[in-house]
Amino acid sequence: MQIIFSVNKTMARWLSEPQALPAMTRSIFTADTPEDQTAAIGTVALLSDTQQISWQCGVMEHPASDERYTVIMVEAYSRYTVLLPYQTIPSLHTIETDFIARWLEDMTRFAVASGRLRRDQVNQLFQQFMSRNRDFHWYQNCDMSVHSHVVDAECNLMNMLVDAGESYLSPGRAEEMAQYLNAGDRTAAKGQAASLDSFLPVQRFLQDALFRYGQGMAEAPYAVNEAGDFTDPYADQAKQFGQVKDNVVGAGRFGQTQS
Numbered sequence: 001m002q003i004i005f006s007v008n009k010t011m012a013r014w015l016s017e018p019q020a021l022p023a024m025t026r027s028i029f030t031a032d033t034p035e036d037q038t039a040a041i042g043t044v045a046l047l048s049d050t051q052q053i054s055w056q057c058g059v060m061e062h063p064a065s066d067e068r069y070t071v072i073m074v075e076a077y078s079r080y081t082v083l084l085p086y087q088t089i090p091s092l093h094t095i096e097t098d099f100i101a102r103w104l105e106d107m108t109r110f111a112v113a114s115g116r117l118r119r120d121q122v123n124q125l126f127q128q129f130m131s132r133n134r135d136f137h138w139y140q141n142c143d144m145s146v147h148s149h150v151v152d153a154e155c156n157l158m159n160m161l162v163d164a165g166e167s168y169l170s171p172g173r174a175e176e177m178a179q180y181l182n183a184g185d186r187t188a189a190k191g192q193a194a195s196l197d198s199f200l201p202v203q204r205f206l207q208d209a210l211f212r213y214g215q216g217m218a219e220a221p222y223a224v225n226e227a228g229d230f231t232d233p234y235a236d237q238a239k240q241f242g243q244v245k246d247n248v249v250g251a252g253r254f255g256q257t258q259s
Helices: 009-014 034-040 092-113 119-131 144-164 171-183 201-213 254-258
Strands: 002-007 052-061 069-075 081-086 135-140
Touching: 009 052, 052 144, 069 144, 069 201, 081 092, 081 144, 081 171, 092 119, 092 135, 092 201, 119 201, 144 171, 171 201
Parallel strands: 002 052, 002 135
Antiparallel strands: 052 069, 069 081
16 A cells, blocks of 8 residues: 655755655646646645555644654545654654554554454454555645645644643643544534534544455444445545545634643
């Protein structure tokens, strides 16, 4: 499976790599003509499907006395957010390793908490996850729709840090804030971030993860066939693509939820 990281210009300049990241063209996802590919360089709309999963990435630099950063990653299909804090500029391999660890931990926790898997199935899920090949691809690119969630997450982080009198995110605080962002703000005023209940990042993140790595492990009512497979979230993507509702949430109630 391909894992595509789309990196905005700020993060591309920040990364300490010997070579510049290549610019993304639409040929990554489509068979466009060369003219269309040229027009789309660096502003390609991301796509996740059965063969690949795409994430828009940005970085937030914290005003601490020593180097402190938070890498913000938002997935194209679910709008699920991952926050990875660092004390120094990491390599691509370090980000990949930390990302996989967070993906596996979140997937396992949600699978058991939701009742879709039993605790005694966690080891099998881990084995199936680790047995699958993951081919990472990094590009300089900015999907503006997904990037809006990266920017929103950064604004929320800034507000939370100011309110708490902190200058950077610890690993524990990063996980807390990511959980808040992914849960959605169900108290948003009517008409604001419309129909949040129809678009929950955790639900889509888990549906994608179990479809990819939970083969043969589903039991009623989650099994879709006799083999015990989970539902393919991309079966009707042709109808859904371009119609996904945003779930950008505010940080107004984060402090209340922590008290």
